[in-house]
Amino acid sequence: MQFIRDIYARKQAARQPVISFEFFPPKTDEGLAHFFDRSLPALLALKPDYCSVTYGAGGSTRDKTLMIVDRIQREFGLTAMAHLTCVNSTRDQIRQIADQARGLGIHNLLALRGDPPAGAGDFRPAEGGFEFASQLVAFLREFGGFCIGAAGFPEGHIACKEGKHADWRHLKAKIDGGADFVLTQLFFDNADYFEFRDYLADGLGVKVPLVPGIIPILSGSQIKRFTALCGAALPEQLVADLERLGDNDEAAIQYGIDYATRQCAELLRAGAPGIHFYTLNRVRSTAQILSHLGLAPASPASPARTDP
């Protein structure tokens, strides 16, 4: 399997965007079976360059995350990255997970701080654990053998009271400590990404890929819930358009496809190194966006039969 930094370097040299997909571990056995039998084959038929699998809140999916990444790599031959957070983990437990990942041939980790469980207030590190993702990055760099990704926030991280520039300087510390690339939080106004990129690249001399994360809207209520959790802003026009569509989720999905297509097209024209799709394990929207962008393979899967 490849180091993701090498994928970005190779594609950048060929002037091609890197397309990556993010998945979450399904909760139930039935969901997992559907994911491996239906959703994943259809998504991978879209030929992403790599994929990543999230790490459940509080470290709840630790084994499942590694198991899914391992299966994707072995059964589908695609480079996959495991997300890893500091939540509820001591340094020794993190070392065990890194050992386990290395033993499975997982070469790529997204090093995150993670969030406290809902209602638990501010983040508190586990005793003997890490307070910031930068410490996890440094630990993994010293551990050795991994390509390391980090999270970036084009609007600033929701909990950074000193504002977005302070948050972006904290991101610079992750990169200086060894992060090889950055995947951003979802956002809906490309101006936020351009300001973030210019501040880091032109202002702070960051050279690693800063990869926009894009989420296809599935419904008005879903996207309001997501953005409230992560602090991303919804542009006024987008809110008004979704209000107009009301409970018509089918129309909202189509609207989301068109919106994300326009967003991605502008980002790629402006030199973004690729797009990281928050697929939510669904096929249809990501497939159509890639098709509209002219980035889908000639005979993509039939998404209608794969999404729940």
Ligand SMILES: Cc1cc2nc3c(=O)[nH]c(=O)nc-3n(C[C@H](O)[C@H](O)[C@H](O)COP(=O)(O)OP(=O)(O)OC[C@H]3O[C@@H](n4cnc5c(N)ncnc54)[C@H](O)[C@@H]3O)c2cc1C
């Ligand atoms: C692409 C992507 C994937 C994600 N995947 C997952 C996942 O799988 N599982 C999950 O639980 N969560 C996930 N998250 C969410 C993420 O864990 C949360 O947003 C979390 O609150 C911040 O994580 P971080 O790694 O950016 O933390 P950090 O980089 O540690 O930043 C956290 C806060 O601390 C501040 N900070 C950092 N360093 C310092 C310092 N030295 N002094 C003072 N303040 C500082 C930052 O500005 C920020 O406000 C993901 C986020 C993104 C963007």
